[in-house]
Amino acid sequence: MPVAVLGAGAVGCYYAGRLARAGLPVTLLARGDAVATLRTRGLVVESGGHTETVHLEVADTPAAVANAALVLVCVKSSDTPQAARELAPHLRRDALVVSLQNGVTNGDELLAGLSQQVVPAAVYVATVLAGPGHVQHHGGGALAIGSPRSRPVSRERIDAIVRLFSPAGIPVTPHEDIRAVLWGKLVVNCVYNALSAISQNDYGTLIASDPVRNVMRQVIDEAIAIARAQGIDLGADVHERVLGVAGMMPRQRSSTAQDVARRRATEIDHLNGYLVREGERLGIATPVNRTLHALVRTLEDGYLNPAR
Numbered sequence: 001m002p003v004a005v006l007g008a009g010a011v012g013c014y015y016a017g018r019l020a021r022a023g024l025p026v027t028l029l030a031r032g033d034a035v036a037t038l039r040t041r042g043l044v045v046e047s048g049g050h051t052e053t054v055h056l057e058v059a060d061t062p063a064a065v066a067n068a069a070l071v072l073v074c075v076k077s078s079d080t081p082q083a084a085r086e087l088a089p090h091l092r093r094d095a096l097v098v099s100l101q102n103g104v105t106n107g108d109e110l111l112a113g114l115s116q117q118v119v120p121a122a123v124y125v126a127t128v129l130a131g132p133g134h135v136q137h138h139g140g141g142a143l144a145i146g147s148p149r150s151r152p153v154s155r156e157r158i159d160a161i162v163r164l165f166s167p168a169g170i171p172v173t174p175h176e177d178i179r180a181v182l183w184g185k186l187v188v189n190c191v192y193n194a195l196s197a198i199s200q201n202d203y204g205t206l207i208a209s210d211p212v213r214n215v216m217r218q219v220i221d222e223a224i225a226i227a228r229a230q231g232i233d234l235g236a237d238v239h240e241r242v243l244g245v246a247g248m249m250p251r252q253r254s255s256t257a258q259d260v261a262r263r264r265a266t267e268i269d270h271l272n273g274y275l276v277r278e279g280e281r282l283g284i285a286t287p288v289n290r291t292l293h294a295l296v297r298t299l300e301d302g303y304l305n306p307a308r
Helices: 010-021 033-041 077-087 106-113 155-168 178-199 203-207 210-229 238-248 255-261 272-282 287-304
Strands: 003-006 026-029 043-047 050-054 057-059 070-073 096-100 117-131 134-145 172-174
Touching (some): 010 070, 010 096, 010 134, 010 155, 070 077, 096 106, 096 155, 106 117, 117 178, 134 155, 134 178, 155 172, 178 210, 203 210, 210 287, 255 287, 272 287
Parallel strands (some): 003 070, 096 117, 134 172
């Protein structure tokens, strides 16, 4: 099955590399310096103490997805509407589009811009982009997928995704209620991403601080209130599960921390910012998430809009 991966960030490079190494025909759509680097040197993947170079097809135009049966969207959440517009003229009618992105709205945004079926996925991987076409893998890699209610995907097609990723050693678990799963991942992002970005510390350092753990619990409490108002049950053990992530990925710095360190736009509007907007809509106070969102936006505006 031909696969196209849209986005050559840490997540896109990791999954493109794993699938290509397993023998699948993979085309990685990249931009900027990454295109020439990937074409001449290949994709460098560091994982488990080993470094290898994977050679795969690299493209810099959306037309390259024309033959793909499966398209993995790995761009930032803020770029999702544009990604849908760019993909729409070129996708096969029967192509299956999988969103490997942070946040809970990307699947709906892709569905709004595409006629193809879309499968939202929650991504559980710790990766860092060390440079163009060079990804460091610190742990994890599993995916959780499920059919959206608005445009259902058959269980046969869901199972086909599971089988496709299996030879690459990537566990994929289907879920009946993918919204609840995406919300669970959103809470993880809201707890770790902003704090890691503001402090530039890894998860292990953050969780070792009693005051920081208290902030984390307050972030979770606010998320629980909003999720409950949307009819989503995050589970009685949500605090334990979310705080336990630091033990599984102690060396990881969040994608938001990496963006701030590289002076790039972040996804904070789709993480803590989403909780703030939903809180306003539902009449639920989110003071801790509002503060974290404002602090990251201040950092971001400082380097993206220095003249202001």
